[in-house]
Structures are given as structure tokens and as C-alpha cells.
Amino acid sequence: MPESKSRKTGQIGQKSKSPARAERGQRRADLRAEKPEPGPLPTWYKAIMFGLMIVGLLWIVVYYLTMGVAPIPQVGGWNIGIGFGVACVGFLMTTRWR
Template sequence: MPKSRIRKKADFTPPPSKTTAIKFKSGRGYVAPLMLALFLIGLAWIVVFYVSATKLPIETLGNWNIVVGFGFIAGGFVVSTQWK
């Protein structure tokens, strides 16, 4: 019986890759500075409240000054969701 012919597979050549430049410009340049500013304002609010023995920043708020400080920090986290 005759021997069958062996088929040789072509070597695999990957398709040419498309090199594209990474685009970082998103048009939201305000997000990072605003986020950091809110974090720092909130932190400074809480620190000033404790260092001044609850007299500053707003004495009439009393312990609610802590909530205001954490509100600024929470605002920073909300703004950080827009960062790309």
C-alpha cells in the first residue's frame, strides 16, 4: 500500500499589531486638584477643631464640626469617582 503524503502546516505568524499612542487627555483636569483640596480641607477642619479645644472653626456647631470635616472628605471621595 502506498504511503500517504504528510501535510506540513504553515508556521504561525501573528497578525501585525497596531501600535497606538496612549491618550491621557480626558478633559477633566480639575478632578485631581479638587479631590485633594477637599481631602485637605476636611482634614484641616477636623485638626483645627481638636487643636482649638472645640472653639474653632465654627463654635456654634459644637461637635458637628467633625461631621462637616468628614463631609468635605466624603466630597473628595465622590469627586474621585470622576478621575480617569
């Protein structure tokens, strides 16, 4: 029975990299190392982020407590959507929080 072709590997189970591919990987690693680490967020960003979450929650609470009379009676049930929308903007801001 003929033998199968053996793989060219540096170690068992790992394929050897071509020189061009290894060089590209090294360049990517160098570029990542050059990027400065982002600093902490300013205080105003955190205040707006938490403020929007609280305003959205309060909007919904006021709508339920006043039985639809406030905050904007003309939009009716959309007040819940407005409250959730405002709160969601605050929650989306948390993705940039460091």
C-alpha cells in the same frame, strides 16, 4: 426504562441561542464599540478633589487642636461631621478619576 429528552446544544453544556437573541447581543456589542473612550480629567477637577479631602482633614484637625473653639464654635461637635462631609465629597469625586 425510557430515555430522557436530549438537549439541543451547539457544544456540550451550552444551550443554543435563538437567532433573535444572538442579533440583540451583536447589536449591544456594536453599540459598546461605538462609544468613544473618555479622555483624562481636567487639572482643575483633580485640584478640587484633593483640595476637598485636605480641607476636610484640616477642618477636623483644627477642631481638635483648638478644643472646639474653632472653626465654628456655635455648631460644637458637628464640626467633625462638617469635616468628614467635605472630605467625603472629595473621596466621591475619585470615582470619576481616570
